[in-house]
Amino acid sequence: MGQRIESPTGAFEAAELIAGAVADGQRIEIIGGGSKRGYGGPAPGADLTLWTARLGGILHYDPQEMVLTAGAGEKLSAIDALLAEHNQMLGFEPPDFGAAFGGEAGETTLGGVLAANLSGPRRIASGAARDHFLGFEAVSGKGQIFKAGGKVFKNVTGFDLPKLMAGSWGTLALLTEVTVKVVPKPKTTTTVILRGASFQNATGAMTRAMGQPLAVSGAVMLPTLKGTQTAFRLEGFGPSVEVRAERLAAQLEPFGEVEVRDAAFSENFWRDIGRVAPLASEPGSLWRLSVPPATGLDVVRAVDGAAAWIADWAGGLVWVLAAPDATLDLPAIAAAVGGSALKVRGEVSEVSRQPAHAALSGLVRAAFDPHGVFASRAMVA
Amino acid sequence: MFKHPNADIAPLTAFPLARPMALTMPELDRVAISRRAEIAAALRVIAGANAVIEHEDGLRTFETDGLTAYAQMPMLAVLPQTTAEVAAILKWCGENRVKIMPRGAGTSLSGGALPLADGVLLGLGRFNRILEIDYANRCAVVQPGVTNLSITQAVQDEGFFYAPDPSSQIACSIGGNVAENSGGVHCLKYGLTTHNVLGVTLVTIDGEIVTLGGKAYDSPGYDLLGVVIGSEGLLGVVTEVIVRLTPAPECTRAALMGFPTVEGAAQCVADIMAAGIVPAGLEMMDGFAIRAAEDFVHAGYPTEAAALLIVELDGPEAECEHLLAEVQTIARNNGADTVRVAKDEAERARFWAGRKAAFPAVGRIGDYYCMDGTIPRRELPGVLARIGEMSKTYGLGVANVFHAGDGNLHPLVLYNANAPGQLEAAEAFGADILRLCVEVGGVLTGEHGVGVEKRDLMPAMFNAVDLAVQEDLKAAFDPNFLLNPGKVFPNLHRCAEAGRVHVHGGKTRFSHLPRF
Known part of the structure; x- marks a missing residue:
């Protein structure tokens, strides 16, 4: 935490604080709910902490328009509650990482999940946070207020800066106001579970399911004492979910025991997967491996026995909890299949990138923050 | 080496202009x-x-x-x-x-x-080759000159398709789609190019080759892929594209609905979305466009209607049946006096034939200028009314077709290119429509891009700081502004007349391409 904490009430005040920090040669850390301060290594050292708590409020929401504009510091819990009243939700299923990364649950902000581009299990069906981020107002590292994007779904006017802000971890600009697309809440949710399949059969089942028009909106494989447990989420209108669940179950039956669970089970189960709950409560270094989905099998084979793991996103996102004395070279395992590994909890990890990408990223960062007023984060720059 | 005798004399241009350009471009080098x-x-x-x-x-x-x-x-x-x-x-x-x-x-x-x-x-x-099709990871690696439609053609036998379908898909290249972040009729459900491209190989103006994104769902570092898509050739040159492949839906059904008022049709769109239904396509045409299309292709449209909706639903058959019933109820509740569900593929194709022929149908009546703005859907009746008033003020007709689900308007302003002053009036009318889109909370362009056309309207949507930030990003990639100069940014600070999509006598450069 910076020596000084400020909580600006609007973009103008934030701009003054940032311009002041530039003038004084100070470095700023931006905090939303603080739920991910421990994500990707210890939070950066900074002289000034800008806390977005007073940049809240739901500024505009028209359910028929399926677009919501809020202050970046608005809590997800408030947004979720309002959307639920109108049978809508955020399509990217933002996980609450509070408990897993040294913060508290329920504090996550909309600006925070967008700045981190964090998405839950539904990412395989409806895209990542970046895909739902339509527009914003922000303060750059020059202390200037600017806007980009828009408040409608379909917009190609100017560069798509919301994409760049998503996943920039507060190193380019302070988001003050954000506009996101929202989606209808599914009427029905079912989870089809396959138990006892081998790694190969379980990952093969995920790959096959994703290659069919079943609209699978969650596909995760977990290790169990008897092989694997693989869960598939199907959502939508009742008659459609029923047909798809039957079809999927029939395909899975040759590989193990199949069980179909209801909406109440599904809600808890997938929320826990999103939060990495099965691993988060255990001590150790937590890694996130992003790989081509069909190669999840190779990753799981390489780490099983040496570490605990969860293979979400149909194999494309493998969470690995490594014991302190584990000798697994996870970056090498991910790189071997064309993916990447980030240590999200534990000592600061080096994130390797192609030199050309790193050079370009440095120039992009300097374009938004020429004075380096925003503190660096290991995973971006 | 052969040297032309006049090589040392700097001409104004290497070649004379084919026709006068009213457009101001960066100072000639x-x-x-x-x-x-x-x-x-x-x-x-x-x-x-x-x-x-x-x-x-x-x-x-x-x-x-x-x-x-x-x-x-x-x-x-x-x-x-x-x-x-x-x-x-x-x-x-x-x-x-x-x-x-x-x-x-x-x-x-x-x-x-x-x-x-x-x-x-x-x-x-x-660069016209499909390099790899990876069904297990649901993606294909293609060169940028590959046409949009040929990707779907290459994978459809395995039950997949490439979702973005701009109307020019038989000719437009995937590299151009990446540059423009192209949409299409089905992007309401399946997303724009940016949602369907996983990675690119980008060459920078320094000659560096950078891989952005890849077959994994995400990649470390800044999402440079996200800003390169839709950057209109200003940031680098893409030489390879990894596209997402989507399993083809099992069943596709369409319904045609005619309304006596625009308000009824607009509310029907809002109610369909509010019911949690995300149609594959949701298109609207106004009375003028309905009648022009019907005269041209005889699609069986209700010519007395003030507004027409085409709703397309896809998914398992049970889902299509269920939702078609809901959509019909919603339409009737909003006063639809014609509601027809396509019995078969032939009828569905006929429903679409009229919509897809809307541009050429209007082109039979006269020259037209095609606009492309997006508005919040709730503003549709008001915006249509204002466009109607402008039409009277300018003395020029206008036909309106929309991608109604995402609020993307394509008003077609009619004029006579041979009548003195009409072209200028059509351009002024068009600019007024786009300013109106911004005024009601929308944007200047939904899918056609800024290019040179809307370059000088950018200040209607962005202030000087907003534009300066974008130019700073441009400079990070291309410090000397050598890549596609004169596009997107109104950096010339002159009252240039913006160029437009003009169609004279039904002839366009790509007259064989459908435009909708």
Whole structure:
């Protein structure tokens, strides 16, 4: 935490604080709910902490328009509650990482999940946070207020800066106001579970399911004492979910025991997967491996026995909890299949990138923050 | 080396203008023009003698894109075949401060591929191979000159398709789709290009080759892929694209609904969305467009209706049946007096035939100028009413077709190009429509891009700081502004007349392409 904490009430005040920090040669850390301060290594050292708590409020929401504009510091819990009243939700299923990364649950902000581009299990069906981020107002590292994007779904006017802000971890600009697309809440949710399949059969089942028009909106494989447990989420209108669940179950039956669970089970189960709950409560270094989905099998084979793991996103996102004395070279395992590994909890990890990408990223960062007023984060720059 | 006797005299342009350009472009680089022969020689060394086009006849192919109001021959054209050649060309041009205009199929409707008299046109037409189809990871690796539709054609037998479907999909290239972040009729459900491209190989103006994204769902570092998509050729040249493949739906059904009022149709759209239904396509036409289309293709449209909706639903058959019933109820509750569900594929095709023929149908009546703005859907009745008033003020007719689900309007302003002053009036009318889109909370362009067309309207949506931030990003990639200059940014600070999509006598540069 910076020596000084400020909580600006609007973009103008934030701009003054940032311009002041530039003038004084100070470095700023931006905090939303603080739920991910421990994500990707210890939070950066900074002289000034800008806390977005007073940049809240739901500024505009028209359910028929399926677009919501809020202050970046608005809590997800408030947004979720309002959307639920109108049978809508955020399509990217933002996980609450509070408990897993040294913060508290329920504090996550909309600006925070967008700045981190964090998405839950539904990412395989409806895209990542970046895909739902339509527009914003922000303060750059020059202390200037600017806007980009828009408040409608379909917009190609100017560069798509919301994409760049998503996943920039507060190193380019302070988001003050954000506009996101929202989606209808599914009427029905079912989870089809396959138990006892081998790694190969379980990952093969995920790959096959994703290659069919079943609209699978969650596909995760977990290790169990008897092989694997693989869960598939199907959502939508009742008659459609029923047909798809039957079809999927029939395909899975040759590989193990199949069980179909209801909406109440599904809600808890997938929320826990999103939060990495099965691993988060255990001590150790937590890694996130992003790989081509069909190669999840190779990753799981390489780490099983040496570490605990969860293979979400149909194999494309493998969470690995490594014991302190584990000798697994996870970056090498991910790189071997064309993916990447980030240590999200534990000592600061080096994130390797192609030199050309790193050079370009440095120039992009300097374009938004020429004075380096925003503190660096290991995973971006 | 052969040297032309006049090579040392710097002409104003290498070639005379095909027709006068009212558009103001960046100041002409006479030094580059005077070095034309030297530049051509350098490009021949890099890409081979056959890859460089110097002759007027060869260059004429590139003089315009889908925005036919403006034409300009490039100084030179080069058609490389490998990423290494592209890198060497960009490095040479970067070091020698020579402007470069990347070009795909040249179907842009906003002048994004309009050449410059003092620049090298970099054609990517030879990058026309599908390199890999990876069904297990649901993606394909393709070269940028591959056409949009050919990707779907390559994978449809395995039950997949490439979702974005701009109306020019039989001709437009995937590289151009990446540059423009192209949409299409089905992007309401399946997303735009940006949601369906997983990675690209980008060559920078320094000649560096950078891989952005990949087959994994996300990649470390800044999402540079996200800003490169839709950057209109201003940030680099894409030489490889990884596209997402989507399982093809099992069943597709369509319904046609006629309404006595625009308000009824607009509320029907809102109610469909509010019911949690995300149609594959949701299109609206106003009375003028309905009647023009019906006269042209006899699709069986209710010609007395004030507004028509076409709703397309896809998914398992049970889902389509269930939702079709709901949609029909919603339509009747909003006063629809015609509700028809396509019995078979032939009838569904007929429903679409009218919509897809709307542009040429209007083109039979006169010249038209196609606009492309997006508004919040709730503003639709008000915006239509205002467009109607403007139509009276300008004395020009207007037909309205919309991608109603995402609020993307395509008003077609009718004029007579041979009547003095009408072209200018149509352009002024069009600009007023786009300003209105911004005024009600929308944007200047939903899918056609800014290009040169809306460049000078950018200040209607962005203030000076907003634009400066975007130009700073441009400078991070291209500090000397050599890549596709004169597009997107109104940096010339002059009251240039913006170019438009003009269609004269039903003829466009791509008259064989459907536009909708």
